[in-house]
Amino acid sequence: MLIAGRTIAGLCVGLTSALVPIYQSEIAPRKIRGRIVVFQGLAMTSSMMIQYFIQYGCSFLNSEAAFRMPWAIQICPAIILFVSLFWLPHSPRWLASVDRWDEVLRVLAFLRTANDDTNDPLVIAEYREIEDQILSERDADSNSFRELFSRKIRKRVFLSMAIQMWSQLSGMNVMMYYIVYVLQSAGVANPRLASSGQYVINFVMTIVCLMWTDRWGRRPSLLVGAIFMSFWHLLIGGLLKQYGEPNSVANEPYTLVIVGHAAVSRTILACCYLAVATFALAWGPISWIYPPEVVPVRVRAKSVALATAANWAANFALGFAVPPLLRSISWRMFILFGSFNIAAxxxxxxxxxxxxxRTLEEMDEIFEHGEPLWKPSEPSVKRINSTSLRGILKRAFCLSIGCRKSQRTVDSRLRREIRLV
Structure with missing residues (x-):
């Protein structure tokens, strides 16, 4: 019964973890899209924190309720989500993909205006942009499965999968799943209570990321996060190597223990906290923001599903690998995760x-513009400030003489530029 229940729960978690960021990215305005998707991370970190304290409290019960109650409580948020779904609107981009154009306009007005004004210029402009993109994709007449691994799209798919895998290989799960073992090895008193700080920090720093992610950007956050995560892991590994002594107790999950070095124990605890804080500011939320952003709507669900599968596959592998690694290579395991962060x-x-x-419809341009990656593409508003009237007229002329091959792309860009002017 337990295995069957966990299998069903695993299928449901797999579905929702893939679909939620897609839905959020498709309904969000471009300026705050990152913040909207970070709400998924905030929901996860807050639920992890709440559930940890529930389990911590239940650990003092001397009955079967110690493990039955935490599982039973998980029913409540599932029921709330199920009921709430009846009031959530469809994604406007999904509605457009199935030709429900009247609903696209109504949903955009609901999401973008206070009074559901379907005549709002910004609503109409976004509607036209979605329309151009969807119709342009249909003109390509491409099979979505074949296109998923086409030369144009596969780079984005593999990049999304890699971002999700790196987020797991950053060593965050060592700090969450097996933190009690790490703190026991470090000689920290009351490791269960000390590990509760991990969950509080994870929640609080996700709020900080929620406030600033659309200003910091995806790329700088991941770069800085990888460097700092590597530093914390290497420092923990170095301290265990220098001050660790062989564990005299047989059959323990760890083979090194720090005894009589209170300052070292506190330093390792601080490094664990800082590693969690770094992850919550960078790799945690952004690994969920990036995959649904970078692919066209016709392959978005499949691409994000592959990225999420890569996340859970790495999670699954680490769940099995970390305990034996902690016993067999002890401090070297942290050097390994530090190296993974350098590679990331x-x-x-x-x-x-x-x-x-940037709008979801602009991602083709971002990935095909050919400029160095360390020179980020400027937002459309900045680009248009340097666009001359001559350039706009040139595109209008191209439309007027019927350049069929690029007509829809030119039409989309022309509308966007005129709107921004």
């Missing part, structure tokens, strides 16, 4: 373009 830094530096405050 190099990958992001040379492969990941900035996407903040």
């Amino acid at each position: 830094f190099i990958h992001v530096l040379f492969a990941l373009p900035e996407t903040k405050q």
Whole structure:
């Protein structure tokens, strides 16, 4: 019964973890899209914190309720989500993909205006942009499964999968799943209570990320986060190597223990806290923001599903690998995770373009503009300030003589530029 229940729960968590960021990114205005998607991370960190304290309290019960109650309580948010879904609007981009155009306009007006004004100029402009993108994709007449691994899209798909995998290989799960073992090895008194700080910090720093992610940008956050995560892991590994002594107790999950070095124990605890804070500011939220941003609507669900599958596959592998690694290579395990973060830094530096405050319809242009990645593309508003009237007239002329091959793309850009002017 337990295995069957966990299997059903796993299927449901897999579905929602893939679909929620897609939905959020498609209904959000571009200027605050990052913040909207970070709400998923905030919901996860807050629920993890609440559930940890529930489990911590139940650990003092001397009955079957110690494990039955935490599982039973999880029913409540599932019921709330199920009931709430009946009041949530459809994604306007999904509605457009199934030709429900009247509903697209109504949903956009509901999401963007206070009085559901379907005649609002910004609502109409976004409607036209979605329309152009959807119709342009249909003109390509491409099979979505084939296009998912086409030369144009596969780079974005693999990049999304890599971002999700790096977020797991950053070592965050060591700090969350097995933090009690790490703190026991470090000689921290009352490790269960001390580990509760991890969950509080994770929640609080996600709020900070929620406030600033659309200003910091995706690329700088991941680069800085990878460097600092690497530093904390390397420092923990170095301290365990220098001050750790062989564990005299057999069959323990850890083989090194720090005894009589209170300052070292506190330093390792601080490094664990700082590693969690760094992850919550960078890799945690942004690994969920980036995948739904970078792919067209026709393959978005499939691409995000693959990225999420990569996340859970890495999570699954680490769940099995960390306990034996902690026993067999002890302090070297933290050196390994520090190295993973350095590799993630190099990958992001040379492969990941900035996407903040750009519309989902502009992602083709971002990934195909060919400029160095460390020179982020400027938002449309800044680009138009340097666009001359001559350039706009040139595109209008192209439309007037019927350049069929690029007509819809030119039409979309022309409308956007005129609107921004």
